[in-house]
Amino acid sequence: MAWIIILAFPVFFGALWVGIVVFLSWASGWRTLARVYQSEVPEGFDGKRLMLVTLGRGRFPRVHYRGMLWAQFTDDTLWLNPHFLFRWAHPPLAIPRSVVTATEEKGLLRRFIRLGTKADGKISFHLHPRQFGWPEDLVGPDI
Numbered sequence: 264m265a266w267i268i269i270l271a272f273p274v275f276f277g278a279l280w281v282g283i284v285v286f287l288s289w290a291s292g293w294r295t296l297a298r299v300y301q302s303e304v305p306e307g308f309d310g311k312r313l314m315l316v317t318l319g320r321g322r323f324p325r326v327h328y329r330g331m332l333w334a335q336f337t338d339d340t341l342w343l344n345p346h347f348l349f350r351w352a353h354p355p356l357a358i359p360r361s362v363v364t365a366t367e368e369k370g371l372l373r374r375f376i377r378l379g380t381k382a383d384g385k386i387s388f389h390l391h392p393r394q395f396g397w398p399e400d401l402v403g404p405d406i
Contacts, residue, residue, distance in 0.1 A: 281352075288352040291318040291326035292386035299382040302357035304344050310335040313394055320385040336396020341378075365400050367392060376401070 310333030319325035345353040378388040
């Protein structure tokens with residue numbers, strides 16, 4: 264009887280993890296973005312870890328990817344590569360600079376950059392201004 268519990272626990276934990284990661288991918292809008300921007304990470308990917316980033320549709324639900332995403336802002340593309348534990352439900356993204364809109368906004372406690380794409384106007388990234396690699400592309404009122 265004990266061997267059944269020993270074998271059942273990893274299966275249960277694995278199924279639970281799969282369910283959670285699939286839900287996060289759906290809730291954040293990553294699945295929608297992946298349909299348009301999914302790509303392989305280039306050989307010379309030298310991304311930096313994003314410590315404060317959320318992704319979602321509108322104000323709620325927003326999924327916090329604290330330390331789980333690496334980003335590289337090149338001249339014409341934003342490359343996003345998630346942690347390997349999330350990668351099967353969150354494939355790497357290559358978002359062209361030409362489809363990105365960026366605005367600096369003031370939240371309740373801090374300023375943040377809101378990144379949107381043409382794939383879905385409701386889905387946006389919120390990240391810290393120091394993590395944004397294209398400051399010349401910021402649009403909106405000076406806060």
